[in-house]
């Protein structure tokens with residue numbers, strides 16, 4: 001099977017698989033223009049917190065490619081532009097700040113561009129490494145063959161490596177611990193039914209798609225043993241922002257006495273954010289709610305509320321799987 005790579009850097013250009021076209025079309029965006037990359041992040045052509053962080057890091061480095069004049073001014077302009085692409089995933093800011101620090105260190109160096117690209121590549125490598133460690137640490141939560149429910153997409157498409165929650169599922173499957181994966185379709189942009197399904201299909205892992213609102217019935221019918229999702233930002237107290245609908249799942253899991261886990265790299269933990277109330281939640285365009293693709297199915301005149309994420313309180317989370325181990329309540333991430 002061809003390895004899925006959401007983000008690649010080749011011949012001084014970034015290559016992104018256009019995730020808005022999947023699974024029906026496999027199209028790539030090949031560019032060295034940071035503005036095009038900023039648009040790709042805003043349009044969710046590249047998405048998922050770790051993938052956004054890695055992509056933004058390359059984009060910022062590329063902003064000074066072949067620039068000889070007013071380099072600092074151009075760099076800072078690109079930094080500000082990329083910073084406003086999406087507000088919730090802390091990995092975006094983590095990636096941009098890593099490149100900005102490198103810029104400050106080497107701004108008078110004739111090899112500045114190469115230094116920045118090297119820093120972005122290191123970040124990418126670290127992400128690949130973290131994905132593998134998260135998956136290995138995640139194996140400890142399985143003690144038998146289980147039916148797992150997941151939300152949104154947290155696989156190779158969402159990271160620089162092989163994924164977070166979906167990579168835990170992948171490793172668990174190949175270790176004999178997964179019977180079936182229930183895939184929440186993930187309204188409104190269908191990251192579950194389009195992207196997670198595409199990845200599971202390629203991996204030959206048994207799965208079925210369900211509407212988000214079917215999760216309660218699946219749990220009541222005792223078809224779910226475990227829930228695992230990813231995260232866009234984790235506060236110091238463990239409150240976790242993730243794709244809209246995750247909070248619903250955590251409440252349902254508590255009601256049905258089902259373990260609810262988050263899997264994420266430590267770059268998703270925001271040491272400056274004490275609790276979930278401080279997490280900025282992205283509001284998306286109403287168009288995403290009233291249309292599927294180009295097909296409008298309700299009146300444009302209706303008002304709509306479209307937060308892209310919600311916050312699951314720490315008390316509903318059984319454990320947070322990171323590359324440093326599985327954290328449990330009370331969450332204390334000071335040293336992460």
Ligand code: MRU
Nearest residue numbers: 047048049152154158230231243
């Ligand atoms: O809006 P998206 O598709 O970028 O949202 C993605 C999620 O919510 C993921 O669960 C999260 O970023 C973790 S990806 C490893």
